[in-house]
Amino acid sequence: MFHPLRVSAVEQLTDDAVAITFAIPAELRETFRHTPGQHVALRRVVGGVEIRRTYSICTPAAGAADDPVVRVGVRLVEGGEFSTYALKELGAGDTVEVMEPMGRFAFEPRPGRFAAIVGGSGITPVLSIAATLLAREPEARFCLIRSDRTAASTMFLDEVADLKDRWPDRFQLVTALSREEQQSGLPSGRLDRKRLTGLLPALLPVEDVDGWFLCGPFGLVQGAEGALRELGVARSRIHQEIFHVDGGTSATGTPTTATPADAASAAAAAPAHSTLTATLDGRSGNWPVREGDSLLETVLRSRSDAPYACKGGVCGTCRAFLVSGEVRMDRNYALEPDETEAGYVLACQSHPLTPEVELDFDR
Template identity: 40%
Template structure:
């Protein structure tokens, strides 16, 4: 699962002025390895200016498309996204980790549900995969999408969304909210914040009719929409969240608590069937950083508690997890943690990257 494979780029499409859609040609022998579920993401790796960089990008294809593709939006100061937009072309090769992520719900052809999604900017990429896969998999289900952008020129997948609407007129409802472009209906002007969401739920979306909601975008939007949905009666367990960029958080402050037991922790890491044992100081650095210093080929991408690429299960021992924007409550209850945010607090620790449940 942690192994990268070099995949050839089949096509690079300029989706908007600052976004490209990259399609990969997956050879026959790797088709099973790169089989994906709706809402999952890929971790890409490249050496840029002599530095090994990794970034996660959501798959934007329906499962039925069997076409592995991601959208990469150029972000201010983003080394990887800028490099990708400026240099990637058809015929190039890039290292790609197999799909991962749990930003989805089980689908069944007999379901007759109404799903709701809120996306902002490039947050549409996993939502695109989820909407199309759901409408194809559940002929009786419906989807409502509230999609926020600055202006119509920055709408990613605008043509594709229009085509989907034309195909499923009665089953897909699209609501565009623009912050810098005036629209005829005042409700659809501005930013997607709690007040805007409250207004939409009062006059446009009947929350009692919604079975589940998907939220993807910046942290402040997700928090605001989640709060509004819950205030209007939706259970938190029915809200699925994918964060594209966490806010800027200060480095971990030195612990004011005395270290319990020994100063060091003996760590056993199980990954791809291999067991590696090493010793690290408690409270000094994350489990991921300590393992990387040992030369272990760890799974990771963002290092910010957002993408869940570094997800593992604590089999023995305990850790403190500083930030978590990726794991569901039930995953934490089962012992899963993000190694990039985990700091050992026991004398011994055993974590397993190969367990899924």
Template identity: 70%
Template sequence: MFHPLRVAAVEPLTDDSVAVTFTVPPGLRETFRHVPGQHVTLRRRADGAEVRRTYSVCSPARAEPLLRVGIRHVAEGVFSSYALKELAVGDTVDVTPPTGRFVLPPRPGHYAAVVGGSGITPVLSIAATLLEREPGARFCLVRSDRTAASAMFLEETAELKDRYPDRLNLVQTLSREERQSGLPTGRLDAARLTSLLPALVPVADVDGWFLCGPHGLVRAAEDALRTLGVRPGRVHQEIFHVADAVAAPGPAAPGSGPAATTATATVTATLDGRGGSWPARAGESVLETVLRHRGDAPYACKGGVCGTCRVRLLAGEVRMDRNFALEPDELDAGYVLACQSHPASPAVTVDFDA
């Protein structure tokens, strides 16, 4: 459900990014209380069409909720262009309550993150909250940016390091800018990360790894951790952007059907406790079928990245085109992405509430 929230601040971070803070009314404070790492969906109308985009909450999770998100401009991005050029204090934006499973509820332990570009946004909330609430916790943050000037939340991460010098290990790498000190310039590929990470942390003793950013960096970090013997259950990932040219992972949906979708199928869905059954049109995704009858079905990116449209497949088979949001344990439990799932059996039943 969307709630209209007033913009309290719009702060430039870099030439192409801003931090937007919303005022949360007292009556909605519990609704908008977030777990570190969660995201919200923002909505507006542009040229007569509804535009939804998902952005991570960057503020620490505290008793007095502060809803602050980081937004980076993307090429031809309708919402990000609006946020950078037009959004102003006093404007109202429709916002959903925080959601998402790329989270770390504060607890003792040793944690690490590899992030690239705007992938710092949720990890900033994770690290700040963890170090603030758990005196015995430690965090290693490896971040990759094109240049120092393009790095979002550069001052915030530096301040965090100053506040917790013995418990936060902060490593900054740049891919397109030479530096006189620090790590050599260049991309963090799998080979480089395989060599770098053991020099920074006792890899086997890290309780949780958080990978966030562009598809290439996340996959490189995942490959490096696999090479270093890290168990998959300790690795959590969130991909912020996937180029259209990037092929989707292999079959990943429970009950994945044949390559071709069923010509005629019925989709049954439960949403907010109410169910319905509708015929699917040729080529439609499960989400598209449901949206024709239930405009309140949750979604944001429609690209298989954000996970907002996650549903549990209760019956039937689907073909899921792309999956950059669901982790293996979710797939094993029967979850699929409604925006990427096409009926591959005459009847498909999903649950948005599961």
């Protein structure tokens, strides 16, 4: 559900990024009390067309007696309708429709040693995770390995520096710049799989880390996961969130190009006619699936309240349980392996492979 929230501040972080803080009215304080790592979807209608974008919350989670603070980081994307609006037009006093916090990158603080590898705006949810953990768990330690293009393009510099100043013995910061040399720290260059495989054991005891958080562009996250797996880290200790996926990249990271044979194969696998039954907010309905439509698009024709944000298989907002039938997912960057094994799918990427398919958005 979306709620109209007043913008209390818009702060310039870099030339191409801002932080937006929303005022939370008393009656919505519990609704917007977030868990570290969660995100919110923002909605805007332009010329009758609805635009939704997902942004992670960067502020620490509020304690039970404190008011929640919802602040998100927005980086300008070339041709991005919402990010352009946020950087060039949005100001304090304006109103934006905001969906309540959600997401499975969320982390409940606990004692232990934790680490994150982030790129660019991927620092946003990890900033919330690290700040909350260090404040709540005196025995916890956190190592942040971040990659940015240049020092000038680095988001939340002051906030990260504050963590280092407040907890110098428990917070370790390692920075890498891909397009600029540093006076100290790592040599310039990308943090790819090969480099991380050699670097990580020199920075911290990899085997003693209780949880790894990977966030940023697809290439960085894929490379970091590969390095960790090569170093013997169990898949259950690796948590990831993709912030950007280049076009033409498959869920396995392999560039793909649709061929006539691919299209014919997909068409042959799909039934000539299929019906979707879906349960949402306790109400069920069934509708015919139009040729080429995803299951999310099928639901949205009759239920505008169906949950979604990106429609790109990245945010996970449209996750649903597959009650019966079979589906094909075009791509999946949001669901963990244990979720897909348990029967969950992304409705925005799912197409029917059987005449009858049933989804449950409430599970």
